[in-house]
Amino acid sequence: MRIHDTLTRKTVELVPRELGKISMYVCGVTPYASAHIGHARTAVAYDLLKRYLQHAGYVVTHVSNYTDIDDKIIRRAQEQGVTPLELSARYIGEYLEDMAALNVLSPDITPRVSESIQDIIELIGRITTNGYAYVSSDGVYFSVRKFGRYGRLSGRSVDEMRSGARVEVNEAKEDPLDFALWKFAKPGEISWDSPWGKGRPGWHIECSAMSLRHLGAGFDIHGGGEDLIFPHHENEIAQSEAALEGQQFVRYWVHSGMVNMGAEKMSKSLGNVMTVRELLEQYPGQVVRLYLLQTSYNKPLKFSISGFGQSFTNYERMAEFEVFLQGLTEEPHGSVKAEFESTCSSFLGEFDASLADNLNTSRALAAVYEFMTRVRRTASERSLGGSEASRVLEVFRSTLWVLGLDQTSDYMKHKSSLLAGKRHALVAVAAEVEAAVDDSRSASDLLDAIIMKRQIVREAGQYDIADQIRERLRGVGIALEDGIDGVRYRIRG
RNA sequence: GGCGGCAUAGCCAAGUGGUAAGGCAAGGGUCUGCAAAACCCUCAUACCCCGGUUCGAAUCCGGGUGCUGCCUCCA
Numbered sequence: 001m002r003i004h005d006t007l008t009r010k011t012v013e014l015v016p017r018e019l020g021k022i023s024m025y026v027c028g029v030t031p032y033a034s035a036h037i038g039h040a041r042t043a044v045a046y047d048l049l050k051r052y053l054q055h056a057g058y059v060v061t062h063v064s065n066y067t068d069i070d071d072k073i074i075r076r077a078q079e080q081g082v083t084p085l086e087l088s089a090r091y092i093g094e095y096l097e098d099m100a101a102l103n104v105l106s107p108d109i110t111p112r113v114s115e116s117i118q119d120i121i122e123l124i125g126r127i128t129t130n131g132y133a134y135v136s137s138d139g140v141y142f143s144v145r146k147f148g149r150y151g152r153l154s155g156r157s158v159d160e161m162r163s164g165a166r167v168e169v170n171e172a173k174e175d176p177l178d179f180a181l182w183k184f185a186k187p188g189e190i191s192w193d194s195p196w197g198k199g200r201p202g203w204h205i206e207c208s209a210m211s212l213r214h215l216g217a218g219f220d221i222h223g224g225g226e227d228l229i230f231p232h233h234e235n236e237i238a239q240s241e242a243a244l245e246g247q248q249f250v251r252y253w254v255h256s257g258m259v260n261m262g263a264e265k266m267s268k269s270l271g272n273v274m275t276v277r278e279l280l281e282q283y284p285g286q287v288v289r290l291y292l293l294q295t296s297y298n299k300p301l302k303f304s305i306s307g308f309g310q311s312f313t314n315y316e317r318m319a320e321f322e323v324f325l326q327g328l329t330e331e332p333h334g335s336v337k338a339e340f341e342s343t344c345s346s347f348l349g350e351f352d353a354s355l356a357d358n359l360n361t362s363r364a365l366a367a368v369y370e371f372m373t374r375v376r377r378t379a380s381e382r383s384l385g386g387s388e389a390s391r392v393l394e395v396f397r398s399t400l401w402v403l404g405l406d407q408t409s410d411y412m413k414h415k416s417s418l419l420a421g422k423r424h425a426l427v428a429v430a431a432e433v434e435a436a437v438d439d440s441r442s443a444s445d446l447l448d449a450i451i452m453k454r455q456i457v458r459e460a461g462q463y464d465i466a467d468q469i470r471e472r473l474r475g476v477g478i479a480l481e482d483g484i485d486g487v488r489y490r491i492r493g
Numbered sequence: 494g495g496c497g498g499c500a501u502a503g504c505c506a507a508g509u510g511g512u513a514a515g516g517c518a519a520g521g522g523u524c525u526g527c528a529a530a531a532c533c534c535u536c537a538u539a540c541c542c543c544g545g546u547u548c549g550a551a552u553c554c555g556g557g558u559g560c561u562g563c564c565u566c567c568a
Contacts, residue, residue, distance in 0.1 A: 009497095029568070042568040072566070154563075160495055161564070203566085225568030226498095232567085257498095258562070267567060294505065294516080300498080300561075307505060310517045317516095320530080354507095362507045366515035373532085380524090380532045463526055470528075481529045488530080 001356040006253040025211040027224035031091030036273040038259040045297035064107040101285035132242035140182040154230035204235040226255040319411035334385025347371040425476040
C-alpha cells in the first residue's frame with residue numbers, strides 16, 4: 001500500500017522492516033479528562049490502518065501507550081484529592097469503553113509510563129553516555145544543538161526557532177530549545193529514583209522508551225495526531241537517534257488530521273470539545289465511526305452535528321441491506337451467475353485499491369454504496385438466489401470488517417432501545433386503536449399488537465382506519481413499511 | 494514574525510494534466526390500496542479570484558483573497 005510519510009512529505013510505498021510484518025506505534029492519550037471526538041478520530045484512523053494491513057495479509061504488532069504521568073494529571077489529581085495514578089486509571093477505563101463502542105480493536109500492547117520507568121531511565125542513560133544530555137538544577141535536559149538533524153520532521157530550523165522566542169524561559173536550560181528528559185521531583189510529588197535524583201520522566205522520552213522497548217529500532221510506523229509533529233515527534237527522533245548512535249528510529253511517520261469545532265481546532269485546553277460520550281448518547285458508535293471515515297484521515301475535519309444525521313442514514317442503509325440479504329439466504333438455492341460474481345469481485349478490487357491508496361475511505365465507501373445499489377438493482381430485475389445472497393453477504397461483511405463497520409447489530413440494538421423509550425406512548429396508541437393487549441406488555445409487544453390490529457382492518461379493506469393507525473404511529477416517531485414479506489418499522493425521531 | 498495546510502453543488506466529500514466519483518437533501522417516475530422502502534431519471538459547461546504554461550488544467554507555475562494548523566499543553 002501507499003501511505004503519506006510526514007518526514008519525506010510524500011506518499012510512498014510502505015515497505016516493512018521485516019517481510020510480512022508491520023510494527024506500529026501510535027501515541028495514545030494523556031488520560032486526565034473524557035476523550036473527545038478528536039481522540040476518537042485518531043484512534044479510528046490507526047485502527048483502520050491496522051485492519052487494512054491485516055486484511056492485506058500482514059501480521060501487525062500495534063503498540064499504543066497511555067501517558068499516565070504528566071503535569072496535568074498531577075494537578076487534576078490534587079484538585080480532586082486522589083492520586084495521579086487513580087485519576088489516570090479512571091480515565092483509561094472510560095477511554096476503553098469509548099473505544100469499544102467505536103469498534104476500535106485493542107492494541108496488542110498498551111504500555112503505561114508509570115510501568116515503564118526502568119526503560120525510560122535506561123534510555124536517558126544511553127543518551128547521557130553518548131553526550132547529548134546534561135544535568136541541570138531541576139532536571140536532565142536534551143541538548144538540541146548537538147543533534148544535527150533536529151527540525152527535519154517539522155520542517156523548521158533551529159535558528160528560526162531560536163528567534164521565534166515563544167519558547168519557555170527557563171534558566172536551568174543551556175539553550176531555550178532544550179527539553180527535559182527527567183524532571184526532579186518537587187516536594188510531595190510522585191517520583192521514582194534515578195541515577196540523577198528522584199523525579200519523573202519529561203514529556204517525549206516515554207514514547208521513545210516504550211516504542212523501542214516493544215518494537216526495537218527502525219520499526220515501521222509511528223503515528224499520532226498532526227499536532228504532535230512538533231515538538232513531540234521531533235524530540236522523539238532526536239533523543240531516540242541520539243541513543244541509537246546512527247540507527248534509524250522509525251521508517252514511516254504517519255499523522256492524522258485534526259477535528260475542528262467551527263473554525264477552531266477542538267482541544268481540551270480551548271474547552272470547545274464534544275466528548276465521545278456525549279455523541280454516544282445520541283448515536284450508535286458505528287454511526288460516529290462512519291462519520292469519521294467519510295473524510296480522509298489526514299485532512300482536517302470540521303465537526304458538524306448535521307453530518308451525523310447523514311451518517312446515520314447511510315449506516316441504516318448498510319444495516320438494512322444486510323437484513324435484506326439475510327432474508328434471502330435462509331433458503332440457499334441456485335448458483336452465482338458469472339455476471340453477478342464479477343460485480344462482487346470488481347467491488348472487492350476497487351475497495352482494496354481505494355484503501356491501498358493512503359487509506360482513501362471516501363473512495364472505499366463510494367464503492368460500498370455502489371455495490372449495494374448494483375445488488376439491489378439486480379434484485380429488482382430478477383429474483384436473487386440464496387447462493388448469490390450468501391456470496392454478497394460474505395463480500396459485504398468482509399469489507400465492513402476492514403472499515404470497522406461490521407457491528408450492524410448495533411443498529412438493531414439502537415432501534416430497540418429507542419422503541420423501548422416509546423412504551424408509554426404506545427400504551428396510549430394501543431388503547432386508542434383498540435388493539436387487544438394489556439398495558440403491562442413491552443413496547444415491542446404493544447407495537448406488534450397495534451400492527452396486527454392494523455393488518456386485520458387492512459384485510460377487511462378498511463384502509464382509512466389502517467391509514468389512521470399508521471399516522472398515529474408516525475406521530476410517536478414510528479414509521480411503518482408494508483412489504484411483501486410483512487410489516488417493518490423504523491424509528492424516526 | 495517563521496514554517497505548513499486547505500478553498501470542488503444546498504450540505505458532506507473523492508479526484509494532482511485528458512475533459513467533474515460517491516453519499517445526504519431536493520424534484521420527477523416505476524412499484525404499492527395509499528404511503529414507505531427499493532429501483533430508474535434529473536440535479537456543478539464547472540472546481541475562490543486574476544494571470545501564465547500546455548493541443549488540453551480543478552489538477553502545473555506566478556500573483557491575490559479567505560479560512561486554518563504548528564511554532565506553548567494537545568489526538
